[in-house]
Amino acid sequence: MPLSANNPDRKSWLHVDKNSDFPIQNIPFGVFLTRDDIITIGTRIGDTAIDLGALHQLGYFEGIPLTDDIFLQDTLNDFIADGRKTWRLVRNRIAEIFDAENDLLKNNVKHKEIVLFRLDEIEMQLPVQIGDYTDFYSSIEHATNVGTMFRDPDNALLPNWLHIPVGYHGRSSSIIPSGIPVHRPQGQTLPAGATEPVFGPSKLVDFELEMAFITTDANDLGEPIPVNEAEEYIFGLVLFNDWSARDIQKWEYVPLGPFLAKNFASSISPWIVTLDALQPFKAESPKPLKKLLPYLQQSGKKSYDINLEVAIQPEKAKETVVSKSNFKHMYWSMSQQLAHHTVNGCPVNSGDMMGSGTISGPTPDSYGSMLELSWRGEKPVKLNDGTERKFINDNDTVIMRGYCEKEGTRIGFGEVKTKLLPVFEPKKAK
16 A cells, blocks of 8 residues: 655645654654543644544545544554554545645634644643553663673673563553653662662662554464564554663662663653654664574664654753764664564564663764763763753753654654652642
8 A cells, every 4th residue: 555645745734844743744643632621542743733533523534444433532552453554544544634735624614623733732641551561672782881881891792682682571550651750769779888778769860762662463372473574563653761760770680670670650752653654764774793593584674764862951951962862773673573572472462562772872972871871970961051960860851852854854753751850759648
């Protein structure tokens, strides 16, 4: 099926700024609360949010096999479960409806009042009900940096790293959309030189620059997904800040891996950008340094050229961009991650989310965490307001952005923006 929605020459009758992340070629999907307190599934062009539930009820998706309530739900799970053919039909139709040459909705004032919203009239929600969440560890630069810090630099990568996409299963209940603040976590840590742990606030709260992909119903129990078919089951991508408490993590992660250091909060951007929208920006993955087992041997371009950045904004101060990286640095691709995840027969469902792992590039300004940027706190990062950061302070806001750009077309993700609040204090009973 042709991806007519991706036509780079298409213009919209809705206003779109030149540097907008959301031109008519993007058409991401999300869930929002409207000015009338109704939750709906929607999309976005420029700075206009579009109520797909209302659009469907008004007959604009006629001819596409959709249930009456497919867009009247509070998650995208059922729509995602309909599969790639449906996603493409819907994206193509949305592009037609909002094409500058199409007057059908453009000239219908009554319908436009029902369907269109300014961004300040809506409140973005978590776009999917995330049943399961897996986090990978797939940036060779990040894994090498961390291994160098905490182990022998000559053996920074553990023996399995070049053979499998290393990952662990995380907690989905604490995944939140952009704009929801998080509290500094508490837990056990082992102070330097101590032999017994202490309990208290984490002193080393960190961000992790990641992206995450959302899957559809992919396989039955016992059925592996072939690596070169894996993208058929990936709906799209979001920006992902996988908050981490490094001091808690150091004490608890042996022998089973991350636990309280990771599950207190993970923040995502609210608009899911489809793999279809990202097609023009496909890129080669890094060449494997060791021969891979057959089930991980992929063909063709399986990565994406997505520019990424992280900024820190202290309270009542301007932000400072502290990192610029790119998704194409990832050693293990999404296809390899999904193939490995299911090679043992593990079933994957609609709305499952899989994090890339911290995305670090080859240069110090492209590292994807404060752990690396400040090199364990040995090289504090200077901010524009004159202050320094080894890790994230209370009341700092971390902002992540991402976009692709090629031949005048820009497809972006918006941002994921999260403020770190002090340790949670229970309200005292009056």
